[in-house]
Amino acid sequence: MDLLPEWAPNVHPLLVHFPIALLCTAVLLDAAGLALRTAPFWRRAATVLFVLGAAGAVAAFFTGRAAADSVLPPAAANPVLTEHADLALWTVWFFGIYAVVRLVAHRFDRTATPAVAWALFLVGAGGLVLLYETGEHGAELVFAHGVGVRAAAEPAAPLVLSADTTAGPVPTEDGGWAWKPARAAAWKARFAWPEGPPEALRSALVDGGPRGDVLALEAASGPVTFLYERPLGSLQADLAVHLDGFSGAFRFVHHWQDAQNHHFVALEDGRIRQGRVAGGAEEVMDEAPLASSGWLALRVVADGTHFRAYANGRLVVHGHGPAPSPGPAGLRLDGTGTVLLDHLTVQNLHPTPDADHHP
Template identity: 35%
Template sequence: MQLLPDWAPNIHPMIVHFPVVLLMIAVLFDIIGLFSTKFDWIKKSALLLFFLGTIAAVIAFLTGRAASDGLNIPINAVNAVNDHADWAEVTLWFFSIYTIIRLLIGYFFKSLKKVIVIPVVLIGLLGIYFLYQTGDHGAKLVFGYGLGTGNIISEKDGSVKSEDKREQISDSTFTVSKNGSWNLTFNPDIESILSDKFKWVEGSLTELNPMYDESDGSLMFHLGKEVRRGAFIYDNSIKGVQVTAKINIDDFSGEVELIHHFKDKNNYDFLGIKNGVISLVRKSNGEIEIFENDKFKSSGWLEIRVVSGGSHFRGYLNNKMIVHGHGSEPNPGSVGMKFSGKGSISIKMIKVESL
């Protein structure tokens, strides 16, 4: 038996309207109950609707998070997805706490004077505002961006425009856009670009014995006894960002970090890959905080991607989201890559897109 109709990308669209309707009617019945002592069923119905609506809100929130985690979110929709998720979380917390208070007053503290009950009931109107904001941002995802509908996403908002000012070097080896986005394509001139245009914050290019492989258009770095680490960044400042890189670590033992929001060696965020584990990490004053990590199995060329927008951090491997963490929004910073260990690591490209 097929649980979902063909048009539904996931169960979230079929759930999301229940908490909206149940909780809005609950607030309405609660207010009517203040002024109507004749119909006691209205007050009881309000309490039941708050309970059912909050349960529905929990299910909607969990299915919504699962839905977003299962989508390959277009870059120009990332901030909209995060906004919708943030409003949904605020709404869930509000009604979870409010419903508990309202049930306690309704069943255990019935003797409370109206002068106390009235403000509590009217606070429920704030929940209507939260529901509206959550629904409005959700509608924007569907009707504005076509997310989850199969429609083609139009390029706007954070996408890179063709008229952006670019710095063109060595036949498109390195391009920089006006909004801070940049793209590094590896070709025979890549060593001069990495040396001249990038800042090496650990080690140096020459120490890593770079070797360009013309057969697959990649640059191989060698780490051994004398050199165990290297790190480079492009020294500009970006707020929300998506970073994608293609790497091969079959002959490498150690950790690769896709760095973003870099301030200095002891303060930055990164997507890390080490010993079959992918992690979303923050380094603050040298201390490590792991937002989320998970195991993975893959070999050969890997496309790794990290997306940082607001308080949301997502890590992808070969276009599949593996980790989704949350933390305080980082200050604008630079983007780059770090590797530490021994063996050889090959890189084909790095693409940085400002949200």
């Protein structure tokens, strides 16, 4: 018997209200305990609810993490999702430690001491600020961005890019860039080439079927890396590639500092790996099997300490690591055969009013 209602995308929205109610009620009972000092029942009841609320927060956190991994949020929702996840983790730690402190205070019969009682009340009440911020970000995900909402299916809007993007990538208003190749080689002048000269990468336009003309890339001698020199902090990249005719490692690289320091999402040998190169040493944050055939819609999100990659609308890897310094993004090929590229767009997840004026 499936206990999850058909309308619910996951169990998180069913659980999340319990810790909110339990922790808010616990603070109210703690206030009653201060007003009625001769009645220890209120303080004991508050402690029980704080413990239950902390346990509920743990359950909400893990179901929320699973829920976040089951959806494909729009670019504007990614920063909110990252902040919601971080706030939820801090809330779990806060109330988990606080519940333990309350239990210890009760064990040694210290909650009746006025100074201790007031301190416990003020700290617990202060924790509601964290709880509120976490819930507010979760509500924004649902009501402002529609994350996790089952709406009537709508056909996906076709990718529409400016004609200027055909000769090479062009800056976008959010501080990112967009590229829909329609020239065989003119685009090379708009990229930087930190690994391998432009001549090391053969390129041609070929028939991509329903996609029209697409760019065929073949490394004459690898590795070859090309970047659009527009440094970004938090980003979302969307690209469509066809790797059936390529043998080797294909990477989307981002936050590039140099060949010894950058982040990447790599497709190689039927696997996808997400990680970084730091001081020349490669560190894999997450990896998973990825059996792909035909065109692959790849989305890469790097926001603060959260790194996610989606394949054809499904999350496949989700890693965590130190927030990188801003840097440019691009592609790296190391192998033989041909990669087909339909488009590549990189969005700035935290645009500033003057983002489009970046050189």
